[in-house]
Amino acid sequence: MAKQGMLIVLSGPSGVGKGTVRKEIFDSDDNDFQYSVSMTTRQMRPGEVDGKDYYFVSKEEFEDEIKSGGMLEYAKYVDNYYGTPLKYIKQSLAAGKDVFLEIEVNGAMQVREKMPDGVFIFLTPPDLMELKHRIIGRGTDDMSVINKRMAKAVDEIKMMRNYDYAVINDEVPLAAERIKAIIRSERFSVKRVMPEYEEMLGDAES
Ligand SMILES: Nc1nc2c(ncn2[C@@H]2O[C@H](COP(=O)(O)OP(=O)(O)O)[C@@H](O)[C@H]2O)c(=O)[nH]1
Numbered sequence: 001m002a003k004q005g006m007l008i009v010l011s012g013p014s015g016v017g018k019g020t021v022r023k024e025i026f027d028s029d030d031n032d033f034q035y036s037v038s039m040t041t042r043q044m045r046p047g048e049v050d051g052k053d054y055y056f057v058s059k060e061e062f063e064d065e066i067k068s069g070g071m072l073e074y075a076k077y078v079d080n081y082y083g084t085p086l087k088y089i090k091q092s093l094a095a096g097k098d099v100f101l102e103i104e105v106n107g108a109m110q111v112r113e114k115m116p117d118g119v120f121i122f123l124t125p126p127d128l129m130e131l132k133h134r135i136i137g138r139g140t141d142d143m144s145v146i147n148k149r150m151a152k153a154v155d156e157i158k159m160m161r162n163y164d165y166a167v168i169n170d171e172v173p174l175a176a177e178r179i180k181a182i183i184r185s186e187r188f189s190v191k192r193v194m195p196e197y198e199e200m201l202g203d204a205e206s
């Protein structure tokens with residue numbers, strides 16, 4: 001039997017640096033997992049590419065996808081839908097590839113229910129003032145959206161307890177390295193290695 005891939009889920013409050021850290025991880029030479037592109041109804045930001053950053057769809061298209069069972073998980077976040085298409089994940093994991101999701105906390109908890117073998121990592125800011133500075137500094141949101149995102153961030157940070165690992169994003173290269181170290185050691189966790197041996201031991205007994 002081919003080995004199943006590992007699901008890696010990264011969450012954290014808006015503006016903490018998930019996109020930046022993810023890019024750092026994917027740009028490094030020793031990365032060998034696949035990024036799951038999410039679907040969203042939010043407006044495309046300057047510089048974003050449809051099919052690369054997100055699949056940008058209408059509310060109707062998103063709701064059709066939910067109805068037809070095409071989403072692993074989805075959530076409404078600051079007035080827009082965001083979700084993970086199921087097909088790509090299933091195919092990649094079955095082909096033995098590790099898949100990386102970057103999603104908010106409610107979606108991550110839906111994934112945890114369905115795929116408890118995933119590795120759940122929470123990226124956290126050094127403190128709340130620094131988080132606000134980063135959201136403002138990014139310059140993509142107006143003040144009312146920034147305030148909504150900050151209020152949500154407080155609730156999101158409380159959800160950290162439901163994750164396996166917390167990674168502080170003080171410096172981007174350090175945060176990326178910490179996440180890569182977690183993934184490297186998870187590959188050797190007994191719960192992932194044991195199933196292969198169980199098969200071997202079963203064959204030896206028969
Ligand atoms: N549940 C869920 N959340 C997602 C998905 N894709 C992105 N998100 C999250 O939605 C939130 C808003 O994303 P976005 O508008 O791109 O803003 P940004 O991540 O703060 O730059 C972030 O916390 C993302 O991690 C998804 O497929 N499912």
Ligand SMILES: Nc1ncnc2c1ncn2[C@@H]1O[C@H](COP(=O)(O)OP(=O)(O)O)[C@@H](O)[C@H]1O
Pocket residue numbers: 012013014015016017018019020021134135137138169170171172
């Ligand atoms: N470790 C860090 N130190 C300082 N600024 C950072 C760091 N990580 C990310 N940023 C900046 O913070 C802002 C938000 O980062 P982004 O990756 O868009 O966050 P998220 O995807 O979590 O919403 C960006 O302007 C980014 O350049």
